[in-house]
Amino acid sequence: MRNLINRLDAICHPFPGIHVLGLISSILFITAVLWPTVGETGGQSDQTMPIPTLAKTLKTNRQLAPQSEPFIIRTERVQAGDSLSRLFSRQHLKPRLLHTLTQAEQGNRRISRLNVGQTIEFRYSGETLVELAVIQSPFQQTVAIHAEGEWSIEQRQRDPEIYIEHARATIDSSLFVAGAQAGLPDNLIMELADIYGHVIDFVHEIRKGDQFTVTFEKRYLDGVFIEYGNILATEFVNSDEAFLAVRYTDSQGDTGYYDENGVSLKKAFLRAPLNFRRISSNFSHSRKHPVTGVRRPHRGTDYAAPTGTPVYAAGDGKIIHRGAKGGYGKTIVMKHGTTITTLYAHLSRYGKFRTGQQVKQGQVIGYVGSTGLSTGPHLHYEFIFNGVHRNPRTILDKLPKAKRLPQTEITRFEHLAELLIASLNAQRNNVELAFQTITKPK
Ligand SMILES: [Zn+2]
Incomplete structure (x- = not known):
């Protein structure tokens, strides 16, 4: 079991940086594979695991916000045309301080490159600025710190806690309505449509009764949901034809979606040649x-x-x-x-x-x-x-062949695909069992 978990961790997260909690997500995922009897119903996504189980993982994460000192934090939001000097004058801070801060910039540790919409935190101790944080995302910020008379800049990162969830839906009126009923946001549905953009024409070929199952990531910090992550695997049944897609990142770092045989879902032609x-x-x-x-x-x-x-x-x-x-x-x-x-x-x-x-x-x-x-x-x-x-679609076999993963990748791909496909199958069988229970005559 432990081996299996480690293997899945290595397969799912071959690159460092996103995988501190890979093990956790793998455990959750294995749980989902082996004990798939969470009482979900058709068109609903699984319940997430209870939040307290995440608490243990937090010690491995660096805190982004200062904890020990009670800073006074004043927040600025970067508007079009804003520069750090403009924010400094809004905070009534001296230009000379800004000069000192920017002198501490090195390599990618920069605080003066601002993007519109970004949040900048000015953290004060009394009336003295002691930290300035450029918030890049909930997971990353660049912070200028004043300590022992000097300013230095560091990157603070936290890895999200990743949950694996499943959703399953039957299309009644539209892909988006079905997705929403399954608890999926529009951007995940769009991603689904992108994954299948070479094999299904989502404008003309979607039918009432089409079904899809999706295994996807949800990212949390401190038990708080932050954002949806990647679609790890999905099956789309379109007019009784099933299309499977497994997300795979090869040893070169290229990510794509492949069918159960390791053949890319990216084909020579888009099905619907427009946005x-x-x-x-x-x-x-x-x-x-x-x-x-x-x-x-x-x-x-x-x-x-x-x-x-x-x-x-x-x-x-x-x-x-x-x-x-x-x-x-x-x-x-x-x-x-x-x-x-x-x-x-x-x-x-x-x-x-x-x-x-x-x-x-x-x-x-x-x-x-x-x-x-x-x-x-x-x-x-x-x-x-x-x-x-x-x-x-009807002459696919006559069109140029899509890329298949090379032999050097196939073993790792198959290990991952096996687990993800098992999870999709469990999901589908569950729902069917539920239907049987409901429709069984008394
Ligand atoms: Zn026409």
Whole structure:
């Protein structure tokens, strides 16, 4: 058991800095894997572990705020155009003191680089400034300290306490509604959509009854929830097809999501070549033509989206046309290798790339509009394989193969994937058991 925990710790957190509590999170995680009978219900995330269990871990963390002396703390929030000297004058502190402080700056230990929105704490003993803290995040601050007549600057860091949680949801009306019902914030749902952005078209392919299970991190300090962390593993069942994704950081430090065989979920083409964040999350399955309003065989996919929504290159390739194209209006055509062409129509304007230029997947080539034969702003997208219009999902095996983890990474990946997949399965089986109990006739 101990070996297993250490192994998972090493696998989950191969880099120092975020792993002081890796062991704790691993224990919680193992607990979740081996004792998954916490009474959760469908559409609900697990209960977190009771807060007191965290108390033990706090001794390993350095305190960020001074504890021994009762400082008087006056807080400034950095506004646009603010500099440290302006904050100093707001605090009625002498410019010469600021000069002395900045002289203590060294390397990345700097207090004079401020970002708008940052909090600066002026900590006084009586009327004397003894500490100045630039709060970078709940986990990090840079502090200038006055001790024995001298100023020095240090970085203070704390590692978050990481909890592993699970959530499971069935989509009824939209991905976001289902996510919210499962207790997931929008940004985690967006991350989920990003993870699957190469395999599922979240605008057109999401169906009522689709399900997802997510294993994710929650970060705490002193038992107080601070923020959501990474999605560690997830399964998305879309129209009865299951897509598994496991987060993995390789020995080079590159992080990606891989299926159970270690094949990257990043494919050669994006499924929906535009910023999904800008599109209304509700279903829009109707293939009605936006102008004629009737259903008819359509040679492409329409994405209703606000004018100005960025349009991405679906894959690496070369722009072979940029200009007006009859009813298509402002149009970009890209060539990807010898067999695949993509087309983006009705644009309001183009990105910075011109005809003949090579473009990488995800780069902005234009913006949604309503030029040409179109009544409302939308992107008309075509994917053409060997001269025939195709849905890229149905010809996945003919498209360039996605990256698979090299043999040197596979062993470590498989260990991690095994545990995470077991946890996802436990989660799913639990819910099904619960359903059985409920629906069993008396
Ligand atoms: Zn169209």
